[in-house]
Amino acid sequence: MSFSSFIAGRISFKSKRTFSKLIVRIAIIGIMLGLGVMILAVAIVKGFQQEIRERVRGFSGDIQVIKFDNNNSYENSPFSNDQQFISHAKKSFNITNVMPFASKPGIIKANDEIEGVVLKGVDKNYDWTFLKKNIETGSIMDFKDSVEAGKQILISRYTADRLKLKAGDNMVMYFVQEPLRKRKFTIKGIFNTGVDEVDKTYVIGDLSLIRRLNNWKPDDVGGFEVRVKDFELLQAASNHLNDILPPKLRSYTVNETYPTIFEWLDLLDVNAQVMLVLMLAVAVINMISALLIMILERTSMIGMLKALGATNWTIQRIFLYNASYLIGVGLLLGNLLGLGLGWFQSTTHFFKLDQASYYMKFVPVEITTQDVLLLNAGTLGICLLVLIIPSMLVTRISPVKAIRFK
Numbered sequence: 001m002s003f004s005s006f007i008a009g010r011i012s013f014k015s016k017r018t019f020s021k022l023i024v025r026i027a028i029i030g031i032m033l034g035l036g037v038m039i040l041a042v043a044i045v046k047g048f049q050q051e052i053r054e055r056v057r058g059f060s061g062d063i064q065v066i067k068f069d070n071n072n073s074y075e076n077s078p079f080s081n082d083q084q085f086i087s088h089a090k091k092s093f094n095i096t097n098v099m100p101f102a103s104k105p106g107i108i109k110a111n112d113e114i115e116g117v118v119l120k121g122v123d124k125n126y127d128w129t130f131l132k133k134n135i136e137t138g139s140i141m142d143f144k145d146s147v148e149a150g151k152q153i154l155i156s157r158y159t160a161d162r163l164k165l166k167a168g169d170n171m172v173m174y175f176v177q178e179p180l181r182k183r184k185f186t187i188k189g190i191f192n193t194g195v196d197e198v199d200k201t202y203v204i205g206d207l208s209l210i211r212r213l214n215n216w217k218p219d220d221v222g223g224f225e226v227r228v229k230d231f232e233l234l235q236a237a238s239n240h241l242n243d244i245l246p247p248k249l250r251s252y253t254v255n256e257t258y259p260t261i262f263e264w265l266d267l268l269d270v271n272a273q274v275m276l277v278l279m280l281a282v283a284v285i286n287m288i289s290a291l292l293i294m295i296l297e298r299t300s301m302i303g304m305l306k307a308l309g310a311t312n313w314t315i316q317r318i319f320l321y322n323a324s325y326l327i328g329v330g331l332l333l334g335n336l337l338g339l340g341l342g343w344f345q346s347t348t349h350f351f352k353l354d355q356a357s358y359y360m361k362f363v364p365v366e367i368t369t370q371d372v373l374l375l376n377a378g379t380l381g382i383c384l385l386v387l388i389i390p391s392m393l394v395t396r397i398s399p400v401k402a403i404r405f406k
Contacts, residue, residue: 005321023293024326030286031330032337034279035379039338041279042371045272047364049265052195053231055359056261057254058130059198061099061225063238064257068250074105074118076222078214085244086224094228094237099126102210102222108155108203110163110171117159119173121207127227131191131204138167138189141204150206153185156199157192166190173203175213183209194359197258226251276375283330283379284386291323291390302397316391323387324380331376342367 067077081100089095102121107114124143131140136157143149153173155165165171167187175181185205193199211220228237234253241251255262295302298319305315342365345351349362 002317005317023290027286027290028326028330028333031283031327031379031383032333034283035331035334035375036337036341037279038276038375038379039334039367039372040341040365041272041275042375043338043342043365043367044363045268046368046371047366048268048358050366051364052261052265052359054130055193055195056198056258057227057231058134059193059195059202060254060257062228062231062234062254063226063241063251064223064254065226065241065245065249065251066223068248074103075214076102078102078216078220078222079248080217081219081221081224085241085246085249088244089226089241092237092240094230094233095226095241096229097127097225097227099123099225099227100207100221100223101126101225102207102214103202104175104210104213107174107176108159108163108171109174110165110169113163115159115162117155117173117203118201119153119205119210120202121205121210121222123207130193134191134193135189136192138187141188141206143206146206146208150209151184151186152188152205154189154191154204155187156202157190158196158199159203160187160190177213181213183213194355194361195261196356196359197261280379280382284383287323287327287383287387288390290326291319291387292393294322295319295391295393299397306397312392316388319391320384320387324384327380327383331380334379335372335376339367339372 067079069077071077086098089098100123104119104121105116106119107116122141128140131154135154138154141149141152141154153171160166163171165187167190169187170184171187172182172184175183191199191204207221210216210222211218226237226241228234234255238251238253245251302315306312345363346365346367351363353360353362355361
Protein backbone atom coordinates (compact mmCIF):
# COMPACT_ATOMS: atom_id res chain seq x y z
CA MET A 1 0.00 0.00 0.00
CA SER A 2 1.45 3.40 -0.94
CA PHE A 3 1.75 6.30 1.48
CA SER A 4 -0.93 8.30 -0.40
CA SER A 5 -3.48 5.49 -0.40
CA PHE A 6 -2.82 4.80 3.32
CA ILE A 7 -3.48 8.41 4.32
CA ALA A 8 -6.49 8.58 2.00
CA GLY A 9 -7.94 5.48 3.65
CA ARG A 10 -7.50 7.00 7.11
CA ILE A 11 -9.21 10.20 5.98
CA SER A 12 -12.07 8.38 4.28
CA PHE A 13 -12.91 5.71 6.86
CA LYS A 14 -11.51 6.78 10.25
CA SER A 15 -11.81 10.55 10.22
CA LYS A 16 -13.92 12.16 12.98
CA ARG A 17 -14.26 15.55 11.36
CA THR A 18 -17.82 16.70 10.79
CA PHE A 19 -17.42 19.97 8.88
CA SER A 20 -17.32 18.39 5.43
CA LYS A 21 -19.65 15.46 6.10
CA LEU A 22 -22.71 17.19 4.67
CA ILE A 23 -20.89 18.30 1.51
CA VAL A 24 -19.44 14.82 1.02
CA ARG A 25 -22.87 13.23 1.39
CA ILE A 26 -24.34 15.69 -1.10
CA ALA A 27 -21.53 14.81 -3.55
CA ILE A 28 -22.23 11.08 -3.14
CA ILE A 29 -25.96 11.65 -3.65
CA GLY A 30 -25.18 13.74 -6.75
CA ILE A 31 -23.13 10.94 -8.26
CA MET A 32 -25.77 8.38 -7.31
CA LEU A 33 -28.57 10.36 -8.94
CA GLY A 34 -26.42 11.24 -11.95
CA LEU A 35 -25.43 7.65 -12.70
CA GLY A 36 -28.91 6.32 -11.93
CA VAL A 37 -30.52 8.80 -14.32
CA MET A 38 -27.88 8.08 -16.99
CA ILE A 39 -28.52 4.33 -16.79
CA LEU A 40 -32.27 4.85 -17.01
CA ALA A 41 -31.96 7.40 -19.85
CA VAL A 42 -29.87 5.05 -21.99
CA ALA A 43 -32.07 2.05 -21.12
CA ILE A 44 -35.32 3.88 -21.95
CA VAL A 45 -33.99 5.34 -25.22
CA LYS A 46 -32.70 1.93 -26.33
CA GLY A 47 -35.95 0.34 -25.19
CA PHE A 48 -37.99 2.79 -27.27
CA GLN A 49 -35.81 2.30 -30.32
CA GLN A 50 -35.83 -1.47 -30.03
CA GLU A 51 -39.58 -1.77 -29.35
CA ILE A 52 -40.72 0.60 -32.11
CA ARG A 53 -38.23 -0.78 -34.61
CA GLU A 54 -39.39 -4.34 -33.92
CA ARG A 55 -43.03 -3.32 -34.36
CA VAL A 56 -42.42 -1.63 -37.71
CA ARG A 57 -40.13 -4.31 -39.15
CA GLY A 58 -42.33 -7.07 -37.70
CA PHE A 59 -45.19 -6.01 -39.96
CA SER A 60 -43.39 -4.72 -43.05
CA GLY A 61 -40.24 -6.81 -43.05
CA ASP A 62 -36.72 -5.41 -43.08
CA ILE A 63 -36.45 -5.06 -46.85
CA GLN A 64 -39.12 -4.99 -49.55
CA VAL A 65 -38.33 -6.01 -53.11
CA ILE A 66 -40.76 -4.56 -55.66
CA LYS A 67 -40.84 -3.78 -59.35
CA PHE A 68 -38.66 -0.85 -60.41
CA ASP A 69 -41.11 1.49 -62.16
CA ASN A 70 -42.97 4.76 -61.66
CA ASN A 71 -45.79 3.16 -59.70
CA ASN A 72 -46.06 4.99 -56.34
CA SER A 73 -49.53 3.74 -55.41
CA TYR A 74 -50.48 1.14 -52.81
CA GLU A 75 -51.29 -1.31 -55.61
CA ASN A 76 -48.11 -3.11 -56.66
CA SER A 77 -47.04 -3.83 -60.20
CA PRO A 78 -46.87 -7.62 -60.69
CA PHE A 79 -43.87 -9.75 -61.55
CA SER A 80 -43.16 -13.47 -61.46
CA ASN A 81 -41.98 -15.00 -58.21
CA ASP A 82 -39.85 -17.49 -60.11
CA GLN A 83 -36.71 -15.45 -59.57
CA GLN A 84 -33.20 -16.80 -59.33
CA PHE A 85 -32.29 -14.15 -56.80
CA ILE A 86 -34.49 -15.85 -54.16
CA SER A 87 -32.19 -18.83 -53.90
CA HIS A 88 -29.14 -16.54 -53.91
CA ALA A 89 -30.68 -14.28 -51.25
CA LYS A 90 -31.38 -17.15 -48.87
CA LYS A 91 -27.71 -18.15 -49.06
CA SER A 92 -26.69 -14.78 -47.59
CA PHE A 93 -25.49 -15.04 -43.98
CA ASN A 94 -27.77 -12.19 -42.84
CA ILE A 95 -31.03 -13.03 -44.69
CA THR A 96 -33.36 -15.44 -42.89
CA ASN A 97 -36.59 -15.37 -44.91
CA VAL A 98 -38.06 -14.20 -48.23
CA MET A 99 -41.88 -14.02 -48.40
CA PRO A 100 -44.17 -12.99 -51.28
CA PHE A 101 -46.89 -10.39 -50.80
CA ALA A 102 -49.13 -7.99 -52.71
CA SER A 103 -51.26 -5.02 -51.71
CA LYS A 104 -54.48 -3.55 -53.04
CA PRO A 105 -56.53 -0.56 -51.81
CA GLY A 106 -60.16 -1.07 -50.91
CA ILE A 107 -63.10 0.31 -48.95
CA ILE A 108 -64.75 -1.55 -46.07
CA LYS A 109 -68.45 -0.98 -45.46
CA ALA A 110 -70.01 -2.18 -42.22
CA ASN A 111 -72.65 -0.94 -39.79
CA ASP A 112 -73.39 2.09 -41.97
CA GLU A 113 -69.73 3.12 -41.73
CA ILE A 114 -67.02 3.12 -44.39
CA GLU A 115 -63.23 3.04 -44.05
CA GLY A 116 -60.49 3.15 -46.67
CA VAL A 117 -57.80 0.50 -46.14
CA VAL A 118 -55.09 -1.40 -47.99
CA LEU A 119 -55.41 -5.16 -48.24
CA LYS A 120 -52.05 -6.85 -47.75
CA GLY A 121 -52.12 -10.30 -49.31
CA VAL A 122 -49.87 -13.06 -47.93
CA ASP A 123 -49.64 -16.81 -48.40
CA LYS A 124 -48.96 -19.89 -46.29
CA ASN A 125 -45.22 -19.13 -46.17
CA TYR A 126 -45.76 -15.86 -44.27
CA ASP A 127 -44.00 -15.52 -40.91
CA TRP A 128 -46.77 -14.95 -38.35
CA THR A 129 -44.47 -14.57 -35.33
CA PHE A 130 -45.03 -10.83 -34.94
CA LEU A 131 -48.78 -10.84 -35.53
CA LYS A 132 -49.33 -13.73 -33.12
CA LYS A 133 -47.92 -11.53 -30.37
CA ASN A 134 -50.19 -8.64 -31.33
CA ILE A 135 -53.51 -10.45 -31.91
CA GLU A 136 -55.99 -9.12 -29.36
CA THR A 137 -58.98 -11.30 -30.24
CA GLY A 138 -59.45 -14.20 -32.64
CA SER A 139 -56.51 -15.88 -34.34
CA ILE A 140 -54.33 -15.73 -37.44
CA MET A 141 -55.51 -16.96 -40.83
CA ASP A 142 -55.59 -20.68 -41.60
CA PHE A 143 -54.20 -21.58 -45.01
CA LYS A 144 -54.88 -25.32 -44.75
CA ASP A 145 -58.08 -24.75 -46.74
CA SER A 146 -57.25 -22.36 -49.59
CA VAL A 147 -60.93 -21.65 -50.28
CA GLU A 148 -61.64 -20.67 -46.67
CA ALA A 149 -58.43 -18.65 -46.46
CA GLY A 150 -59.70 -16.45 -49.31
CA LYS A 151 -62.73 -15.54 -47.17
CA GLN A 152 -60.77 -14.65 -44.03
CA ILE A 153 -59.28 -11.30 -43.08
CA LEU A 154 -57.39 -9.71 -40.19
CA ILE A 155 -58.15 -6.09 -39.28
CA SER A 156 -56.59 -3.69 -36.80
CA ARG A 157 -58.13 -2.59 -33.52
CA TYR A 158 -58.32 0.94 -34.91
CA THR A 159 -60.39 -0.19 -37.92
CA ALA A 160 -62.53 -2.52 -35.81
CA ASP A 161 -63.45 0.27 -33.39
CA ARG A 162 -64.29 2.73 -36.17
CA LEU A 163 -66.52 0.18 -37.94
CA LYS A 164 -67.91 -1.37 -34.73
CA LEU A 165 -66.68 -4.84 -35.67
CA LYS A 166 -65.38 -7.80 -33.68
CA ALA A 167 -63.76 -11.15 -34.41
CA GLY A 168 -66.18 -13.50 -36.14
CA ASP A 169 -68.25 -10.73 -37.78
CA ASN A 170 -68.84 -10.58 -41.52
CA MET A 171 -68.12 -7.50 -43.61
CA VAL A 172 -67.98 -6.39 -47.24
CA MET A 173 -64.96 -4.85 -48.91
CA TYR A 174 -65.17 -2.95 -52.20
CA PHE A 175 -62.29 -2.75 -54.67
CA VAL A 176 -62.41 0.28 -56.94
CA GLN A 177 -61.58 -0.99 -60.41
CA GLU A 178 -63.32 -1.57 -63.72
CA PRO A 179 -65.69 -3.21 -63.13
CA LEU A 180 -66.22 -2.49 -59.40
CA ARG A 181 -65.77 -5.64 -57.34
CA LYS A 182 -66.79 -6.52 -53.82
CA ARG A 183 -65.97 -9.44 -51.58
CA LYS A 184 -67.46 -10.68 -48.33
CA PHE A 185 -65.02 -11.54 -45.55
CA THR A 186 -65.15 -13.08 -42.09
CA ILE A 187 -62.98 -11.34 -39.52
CA LYS A 188 -60.59 -14.03 -38.33
CA GLY A 189 -58.74 -11.84 -35.85
CA ILE A 190 -58.07 -8.29 -34.66
CA PHE A 191 -54.47 -7.10 -34.25
CA ASN A 192 -52.96 -4.03 -32.62
CA THR A 193 -49.35 -3.22 -33.55
CA GLY A 194 -49.41 0.19 -31.85
CA VAL A 195 -47.98 1.85 -34.99
CA ASP A 196 -50.56 4.26 -36.45
CA GLU A 197 -49.04 4.11 -39.92
CA VAL A 198 -49.81 0.38 -39.94
CA ASP A 199 -53.03 0.14 -37.92
CA LYS A 200 -54.79 2.96 -39.77
CA THR A 201 -53.85 1.62 -43.19
CA TYR A 202 -53.61 -2.16 -43.48
CA VAL A 203 -55.77 -5.25 -43.25
CA ILE A 204 -54.40 -8.71 -44.02
CA GLY A 205 -55.87 -11.27 -46.41
CA ASP A 206 -55.02 -13.96 -48.93
CA LEU A 207 -52.52 -13.27 -51.71
CA SER A 208 -54.48 -15.51 -54.10
CA LEU A 209 -57.49 -13.21 -53.77
CA ILE A 210 -55.48 -10.24 -55.02
CA ARG A 211 -54.23 -12.32 -57.93
CA ARG A 212 -57.82 -13.12 -58.94
CA LEU A 213 -59.01 -9.53 -58.50
CA ASN A 214 -56.17 -8.19 -60.66
CA ASN A 215 -56.29 -11.02 -63.20
CA TRP A 216 -52.67 -11.85 -62.50
CA LYS A 217 -50.95 -15.09 -63.40
CA PRO A 218 -50.95 -17.82 -60.71
CA ASP A 219 -47.30 -17.18 -59.87
CA ASP A 220 -47.39 -13.36 -59.94
CA VAL A 221 -46.60 -11.37 -56.79
CA GLY A 222 -46.50 -7.70 -55.87
CA GLY A 223 -43.22 -7.96 -54.00
CA PHE A 224 -41.12 -9.83 -51.47
CA GLU A 225 -40.60 -9.15 -47.79
CA VAL A 226 -37.09 -9.98 -46.67
CA ARG A 227 -36.15 -10.59 -43.03
CA VAL A 228 -32.58 -10.16 -41.80
CA LYS A 229 -30.85 -11.67 -38.78
CA ASP A 230 -28.85 -8.60 -37.72
CA PHE A 231 -30.64 -5.28 -38.17
CA GLU A 232 -27.35 -3.38 -37.77
CA LEU A 233 -26.26 -4.91 -41.09
CA LEU A 234 -29.52 -3.98 -42.85
CA GLN A 235 -27.95 -1.64 -45.40
CA ALA A 236 -25.30 -4.21 -46.29
CA ALA A 237 -28.05 -6.80 -46.88
CA SER A 238 -29.97 -4.33 -49.06
CA ASN A 239 -26.86 -3.59 -51.11
CA HIS A 240 -26.27 -7.32 -51.54
CA LEU A 241 -29.83 -7.80 -52.78
CA ASN A 242 -29.51 -4.93 -55.25
CA ASP A 243 -26.40 -6.58 -56.65
CA ILE A 244 -28.23 -9.83 -57.43
CA LEU A 245 -31.63 -8.39 -58.40
CA PRO A 246 -32.64 -8.30 -62.07
CA PRO A 247 -32.80 -4.78 -63.56
CA LYS A 248 -36.59 -4.57 -63.30
CA LEU A 249 -36.58 -5.01 -59.50
CA ARG A 250 -35.15 -2.99 -56.64
CA SER A 251 -35.08 -3.15 -52.83
CA TYR A 252 -36.22 -0.66 -50.20
CA THR A 253 -35.23 -0.89 -46.54
CA VAL A 254 -37.76 -0.35 -43.77
CA ASN A 255 -35.93 2.92 -42.99
CA GLU A 256 -36.84 4.17 -46.46
CA THR A 257 -40.43 2.92 -46.18
CA TYR A 258 -41.04 4.66 -42.83
CA PRO A 259 -38.51 7.53 -42.81
CA THR A 260 -40.42 9.70 -40.31
CA ILE A 261 -40.43 7.01 -37.64
CA PHE A 262 -36.72 6.24 -37.96
CA GLU A 263 -35.75 9.92 -38.07
CA TRP A 264 -37.65 10.34 -34.80
CA LEU A 265 -35.78 7.38 -33.32
CA ASP A 266 -32.47 8.96 -34.32
CA LEU A 267 -33.46 12.17 -32.51
CA LEU A 268 -33.85 10.16 -29.32
CA ASP A 269 -30.09 9.55 -29.40
CA VAL A 270 -29.53 13.31 -29.25
CA ASN A 271 -31.87 13.60 -26.25
CA ALA A 272 -29.99 10.83 -24.46
CA GLN A 273 -26.63 12.50 -25.16
CA VAL A 274 -27.86 15.82 -23.74
CA MET A 275 -29.14 14.02 -20.64
CA LEU A 276 -25.81 12.23 -20.16
CA VAL A 277 -23.83 15.48 -20.43
CA LEU A 278 -26.09 17.29 -17.92
CA MET A 279 -26.02 14.48 -15.36
CA LEU A 280 -22.26 14.07 -15.70
CA ALA A 281 -21.81 17.83 -15.23
CA VAL A 282 -23.85 17.69 -12.01
CA ALA A 283 -21.73 14.83 -10.68
CA VAL A 284 -18.46 16.57 -11.58
CA ILE A 285 -19.49 19.91 -10.01
CA ASN A 286 -20.53 18.17 -6.81
CA MET A 287 -17.22 16.31 -6.59
CA ILE A 288 -15.18 19.47 -7.29
CA SER A 289 -17.00 21.28 -4.49
CA ALA A 290 -16.46 18.39 -2.08
CA LEU A 291 -12.76 18.09 -2.97
CA LEU A 292 -12.09 21.81 -2.49
CA ILE A 293 -13.79 21.75 0.91
CA MET A 294 -11.81 18.67 1.96
CA ILE A 295 -8.54 20.36 0.92
CA LEU A 296 -9.38 23.52 2.86
CA GLU A 297 -10.38 21.46 5.89
CA ARG A 298 -7.06 19.59 5.79
CA THR A 299 -4.83 22.64 5.31
CA SER A 300 -2.89 21.99 8.53
CA MET A 301 -2.29 18.36 7.54
CA ILE A 302 -1.05 19.46 4.13
CA GLY A 303 1.39 21.88 5.74
CA MET A 304 2.75 19.19 8.07
CA LEU A 305 3.16 16.69 5.22
CA LYS A 306 5.04 19.29 3.17
CA ALA A 307 7.25 20.11 6.13
CA LEU A 308 8.07 16.41 6.46
CA GLY A 309 9.15 16.29 2.82
CA ALA A 310 6.03 15.09 0.97
CA THR A 311 5.83 16.29 -2.62
CA ASN A 312 2.86 18.16 -4.07
CA TRP A 313 1.94 15.17 -6.28
CA THR A 314 2.01 12.82 -3.28
CA ILE A 315 -0.44 15.04 -1.41
CA GLN A 316 -2.57 15.49 -4.52
CA ARG A 317 -2.85 11.72 -4.83
CA ILE A 318 -4.14 11.54 -1.24
CA PHE A 319 -7.13 13.68 -2.13
CA LEU A 320 -7.63 12.00 -5.49
CA TYR A 321 -7.69 8.60 -3.76
CA ASN A 322 -10.13 10.03 -1.23
CA ALA A 323 -12.33 11.35 -4.04
CA SER A 324 -12.20 7.97 -5.81
CA TYR A 325 -13.51 6.28 -2.65
CA LEU A 326 -16.43 8.72 -2.54
CA ILE A 327 -17.08 8.29 -6.28
CA GLY A 328 -17.05 4.52 -5.81
CA VAL A 329 -19.73 4.74 -3.13
CA GLY A 330 -21.79 7.02 -5.37
CA LEU A 331 -21.40 4.64 -8.32
CA LEU A 332 -22.48 1.66 -6.22
CA LEU A 333 -25.61 3.45 -5.03
CA GLY A 334 -26.26 4.79 -8.54
CA ASN A 335 -26.14 1.28 -10.00
CA LEU A 336 -28.56 0.05 -7.35
CA LEU A 337 -30.92 2.94 -8.16
CA GLY A 338 -30.75 2.74 -11.96
CA LEU A 339 -30.74 -1.05 -12.30
CA GLY A 340 -33.35 -1.44 -9.59
CA LEU A 341 -35.82 0.96 -11.21
CA GLY A 342 -35.07 -0.53 -14.63
CA TRP A 343 -35.75 -4.06 -13.39
CA PHE A 344 -38.93 -2.89 -11.64
CA GLN A 345 -40.26 -1.25 -14.82
CA SER A 346 -39.37 -4.16 -17.11
CA THR A 347 -41.08 -6.57 -14.70
CA THR A 348 -44.22 -4.62 -13.80
CA HIS A 349 -44.65 -2.04 -16.64
CA PHE A 350 -45.69 0.33 -13.84
CA PHE A 351 -45.06 3.57 -15.77
CA LYS A 352 -47.65 3.85 -18.55
CA LEU A 353 -47.72 5.80 -21.82
CA ASP A 354 -50.33 7.07 -24.25
CA GLN A 355 -50.13 4.51 -27.06
CA ALA A 356 -51.52 6.97 -29.62
CA SER A 357 -48.50 9.25 -29.07
CA TYR A 358 -45.71 6.79 -28.21
CA TYR A 359 -46.70 3.59 -30.11
CA MET A 360 -46.81 1.56 -26.88
CA LYS A 361 -48.68 1.38 -23.58
CA PHE A 362 -45.71 1.42 -21.19
CA VAL A 363 -42.17 2.77 -20.88
CA PRO A 364 -39.85 0.15 -22.44
CA VAL A 365 -36.49 -0.54 -20.83
CA GLU A 366 -33.48 -2.32 -22.31
CA ILE A 367 -30.45 -2.58 -20.03
CA THR A 368 -27.23 -4.10 -21.35
CA THR A 369 -24.10 -4.99 -19.41
CA GLN A 370 -21.94 -3.09 -21.88
CA ASP A 371 -23.87 0.16 -21.38
CA VAL A 372 -23.71 -0.10 -17.60
CA LEU A 373 -19.96 -0.79 -17.61
CA LEU A 374 -19.24 2.07 -20.02
CA LEU A 375 -21.32 4.53 -17.98
CA ASN A 376 -19.55 3.51 -14.76
CA ALA A 377 -16.09 3.66 -16.31
CA GLY A 378 -16.83 6.95 -18.06
CA THR A 379 -18.19 8.61 -14.91
CA LEU A 380 -15.24 7.44 -12.79
CA GLY A 381 -12.64 8.40 -15.40
CA ILE A 382 -14.05 11.84 -16.23
CA CYS A 383 -14.58 12.75 -12.56
CA LEU A 384 -11.02 11.80 -11.60
CA LEU A 385 -9.57 13.54 -14.65
CA VAL A 386 -11.44 16.76 -13.92
CA LEU A 387 -10.55 16.62 -10.21
CA ILE A 388 -6.83 16.82 -11.01
CA ILE A 389 -7.26 20.58 -11.63
CA PRO A 390 -8.81 21.53 -8.23
CA SER A 391 -6.37 19.18 -6.48
CA MET A 392 -3.57 21.46 -7.72
CA LEU A 393 -4.69 23.88 -5.02
CA VAL A 394 -2.32 21.87 -2.84
CA THR A 395 0.67 23.41 -4.65
CA ARG A 396 -0.44 26.90 -3.58
CA ILE A 397 -0.40 26.08 0.14
CA SER A 398 2.66 27.27 2.09
CA PRO A 399 3.84 24.85 4.83
CA VAL A 400 4.48 27.64 7.40
CA LYS A 401 1.10 29.31 6.94
CA ALA A 402 -0.71 25.97 6.70
CA ILE A 403 0.61 24.69 10.04
CA ARG A 404 -0.68 27.85 11.74
CA PHE A 405 -4.07 27.51 9.98
CA LYS A 406 -6.98 26.48 12.19
